[in-house]
Amino acid sequence: MTTSRRSFLQLALAGGASLPTLNLMSGIATAASSSDPIVIGHQADLTGGISSWGYWLDKSARAAVDHINANGGVAGREIKYVAEDSESNPPSGARKFRSLVQRSKADFVIGAVHSGVNLATCPIAKELKTLYIPNGMAEEMTGSSGNRYVFRTGSDTYSQAAAGAKWAAEQLGKTWTFIFADYGWGWSHFNEHKKVLESIGATVNPPIAVPLDAKDMLPYLAKVPENTEVLYSLFFGSQSVAFYTQANSMGVNKRTKLYSVICGHEAISPADLGGASEGAHLLEYLPRQLKHQDTEYNRKIRELMKVDPVNGQEEGSNRIIAGSHYWATWEAVFFIKEAVEKSGWRTKKDTPEVIKALEGMSVEESLAHPQGAKTIRAEDHKAIIDFKMSKVQDGKIEMLHAIPAKDIVQFFPPRVDFTKENV
Amino acid sequence: MSSDVLSPGRLAIFAAVLLLVAAVPWWLPALVEDYWVDIAAEILIWSLFAASVNLLYGYAGLLSFGQALYFGVGAYGVAFGLQHFGLGFWGSMGLGVTAATAMAAVAGIFAVRLTWHYFSIITIVFGLILYLLTVGAKDLTGGDDGLSLSLPPFFSLGGVELDLFDQATQYLFVLFFVGLCYGAMWVVLRSPFGYGLKAVRENAPRAGLIGLDAFWLRYAAFVMAGFLAGMGGALFALFSRYASAQYMYWTVSGEGVIWTIVGGAGTLFGPLIGTAALIVLREEISSIWEHYLMVLGVIVILMVTFAPRGFAGLIEDAVRRLKPTPSAPPRSE
Numbered sequence: 001m002t003t004s005r006r007s008f009l010q011l012a013l014a015g016g017a018s019l020p021t022l023n024l025m026s027g028i029a030t031a032a033s034s035s036d037p038i039v040i041g042h043q044a045d046l047t048g049g050i051s052s053w054g055y056w057l058d059k060s061a062r063a064a065v066d067h068i069n070a071n072g073g074v075a076g077r078e079i080k081y082v083a084e085d086s087e088s089n090p091p092s093g094a095r096k097f098r099s100l101v102q103r104s105k106a107d108f109v110i111g112a113v114h115s116g117v118n119l120a121t122c123p124i125a126k127e128l129k130t131l132y133i134p135n136g137m138a139e140e141m142t143g144s145s146g147n148r149y150v151f152r153t154g155s156d157t158y159s160q161a162a163a164g165a166k167w168a169a170e171q172l173g174k175t176w177t178f179i180f181a182d183y184g185w186g187w188s189h190f191n192e193h194k195k196v197l198e199s200i201g202a203t204v205n206p207p208i209a210v211p212l213d214a215k216d217m218l219p220y221l222a223k224v225p226e227n228t229e230v231l232y233s234l235f236f237g238s239q240s241v242a243f244y245t246q247a248n249s250m251g252v253n254k255r256t257k258l259y260s261v262i263c264g265h266e267a268i269s270p271a272d273l274g275g276a277s278e279g280a281h282l283l284e285y286l287p288r289q290l291k292h293q294d295t296e297y298n299r300k301i302r303e304l305m306k307v308d309p310v311n312g313q314e315e316g317s318n319r320i321i322a323g324s325h326y327w328a329t330w331e332a333v334f335f336i337k338e339a340v341e342k343s344g345w346r347t348k349k350d351t352p353e354v355i356k357a358l359e360g361m362s363v364e365e366s367l368a369h370p371q372g373a374k375t376i377r378a379e380d381h382k383a384i385i386d387f388k389m390s391k392v393q394d395g396k397i398e399m400l401h402a403i404p405a406k407d408i409v410q411f412f413p414p415r416v417d418f419t420k421e422n423v
Numbered sequence: 424m425s426s427d428v429l430s431p432g433r434l435a436i437f438a439a440v441l442l443l444v445a446a447v448p449w450w451l452p453a454l455v456e457d458y459w460v461d462i463a464a465e466i467l468i469w470s471l472f473a474a475s476v477n478l479l480y481g482y483a484g485l486l487s488f489g490q491a492l493y494f495g496v497g498a499y500g501v502a503f504g505l506q507h508f509g510l511g512f513w514g515s516m517g518l519g520v521t522a523a524t525a526m527a528a529v530a531g532i533f534a535v536r537l538t539w540h541y542f543s544i545i546t547i548v549f550g551l552i553l554y555l556l557t558v559g560a561k562d563l564t565g566g567d568d569g570l571s572l573s574l575p576p577f578f579s580l581g582g583v584e585l586d587l588f589d590q591a592t593q594y595l596f597v598l599f600f601v602g603l604c605y606g607a608m609w610v611v612l613r614s615p616f617g618y619g620l621k622a623v624r625e626n627a628p629r630a631g632l633i634g635l636d637a638f639w640l641r642y643a644a645f646v647m648a649g650f651l652a653g654m655g656g657a658l659f660a661l662f663s664r665y666a667s668a669q670y671m672y673w674t675v676s677g678e679g680v681i682w683t684i685v686g687g688a689g690t691l692f693g694p695l696i697g698t699a700a701l702i703v704l705r706e707e708i709s710s711i712w713e714h715y716l717m718v719l720g721v722i723v724i725l726m727v728t729f730a731p732r733g734f735a736g737l738i739e740d741a742v743r744r745l746k747p748t749p750s751a752p753p754r755s756e
Contacts, residue, residue: 102458183567
């Protein structure tokens with residue numbers, strides 16, 4: 001469902017004769033009441049570098065809205081869903097956030113998965129007093145660049161490093177090199193993992209940051225030091241394909257062990273890489289294969305996404321699901337629903353009550369939260385979630401073991417306390 | 424300056440338009456969402472950027488694809504002033520504009536020795552060099568992520584504070600500086616310097632024969648254009664609370680060229696009209712179809728093909744048709 005909006009062009013084309021009517025209508029339209037639909041905006045990455053993920057986050061959020069609307073809505077109110085394209089570009093994304101809030105009158109906004117877009121948007125969320133749930137992984141959104149209006153329902157580099165780096169260093173090797181896309185997300189991964197690795201005595205070589213528009217990985221792969229035991233890569237989309245295939249052709253994956261978070265394989269099937277990523281260890285947040293977390297909730301949400309249980313390929317297309325990320329927007333919609341109902345939110349002026357309701361909110365594994373039980377930590381607004389350690393084997397992503405949140409939460413204590421901020 | 428320019432009729436029309444533009448924060452939200460007040464401010468800012476392209480292309484005959492460089496420097500000047508140097512609101516804005524103008528003063532020495540496509544190429548090269556340096560200096564510039572800004576009030580006296588978080592205040596703040604720049608351009612382009620610039624654009628060797636120094640005229644125009652773009656960048660950083668290397672990329676310069684051509688190169692308000700038209704279309708189309716650039720591309724092709732003088736040319740033709748044709752003097756046999 002989309003909102004109807006007063007268009008500037010409509011106004012221009014209507015001409016002076018209809019101005020009195022428009023003026024009257026505007027008075028009616030701006031007087032939002034507590035029985036109006038609740039507007040959830042989505043700053044979605046529908047085009048640009050990370051659109052292969054953005055498609056799934058948009059599809060998932062739409063499915064959640066449809067499901068809720070078909071089952072009584074939120075506190076009896078319907079949800080209107082409005083998505084605008086961030087273009088995977090920070091300036092455009094920040095502009096679209098303003099458009100969602102000021103033009104489409106979004107009460108709550110689910111954010112892009114592009115960390116740069118999120119970082120540009122966080123201060124505007126505070127300025128416009130709008131609850132914002134970004135989906136990028138950079139730690140800063142629930143750290144130094146965050147504020148009381150920003151919440152995270154997915155994972156982040158801080159918790160990912162705590163979940164996987166120590167195990168990977170013990171199992172794969174203690175001399176690491178990082179090669180990554182040169183923007184907030186990549187640097188955040190490097191910085192967070194470096195802290196963990198150095199704390200356990202591992203060696204971290206100088207990072208290799210690759211410009212976002214680089215097509216050829218060879219000059220950068222050539223910089224990987226000979227002493228590297230573990231090569232941590234972080235790219236998305238076509239750069240990820242280029243990394244794995246060119247690392248394979250150079251034999252880099254023969255002399256090093258490949259380790260990363262799942263991101264480099266999101267929306268990509270290992271089979272499509274022709275075996276180039278075979279043997280790579282990956283930290284997942286929700287297993288690609290249904291069999292590794294075969295619950296009724298995951299069966300249902302995958303049915304709604306129309307994907308197969310093994311590769312996550314969409315029915316009737318070649319798209320592969322961004323399996324560790326798509327659920328975060330589904331859950332974000334449900335978190336909004338639960339916080340609205342818990343706080344008694346009626347109109348946007350009640351947003352501080354929603355914020356307080358979300359701070360410390362715990363949820364059980366359910367259809368609303370298919371990834372698993374989790375708590376949104378009050379201080380830094382970060383969801384504390386389970387992880388999985390997986391490995392590419394025979395062209396499939398196979399889970400090795402689960403990493404429950406309770407086992408790792410002590411390794412990433414809050415660095416900020418947003419509850420001290422006024423709203 | 425012809426007396427016709429300042430005729431009472433024209434002054435009355437100008438005053439009415441100015442009043443209408445200044446009152447945008449009050450009448451526009453009564454008709455459409457208040458979001459459009461911010462878009463109006465954004466149009467004013469970007470029109471200043473397009474005006475910098477127009478000063479070079481429309482008046483000096485130099486097609487620059489590097490004005491984004493000065494826009495970006497203006498924006499980063501504000502960001503550095505606020506985040507790194509603690510210069511406060513006005514000091515940071517001054518730093519942005521000054522840095523952009525100084526950058527143009529240096530680049531101009533090399534650039535305006537060239538004309539035609541050589542000039543275009545060197546402006547792209549300058550822009551790309553600084554873009555790559557900016558993206559690479561991540562610790563300082565935020566790289567591809569840019570820098571978010573916390574804005575202090577721009578006026579504070581006796582407990583009264585004014586800041587840009589109020590939509591109407593922000594719009595009027597932008598309008599004030601953009602208006603000053605357009606006023607300055609109006610004066611400059613009607614001065615001997617402006618006429619000299621047009622003479623050089625039309626025929627540089629002939630202009631030289633009457634004592635005009637093409638290099639210095641072009642150089643002065645280049646520095647002024649850098650100032651305008653820098654002012655635009657500084658205002659945009661304050662408006663968006665954000666500075667990014669993305670604004671330095673040559674495609675942003677290309678947008679300025681398109682806005683100028685669609686609006687009408689070589690006219691004072693052509694860039695403003697072109698910027699307004701294409702930004703309104705962007706806002707309308709991009710919210711319903713993510714591949715909106717295809718539509719904008721078609722519109723640009725149609726404009727360039729069928730109305731090469733842009734919207735300003737179309738308006739001029741329409742006004743001419745509406746004006747009564749003076750009766751022809753009797754022919755003497």
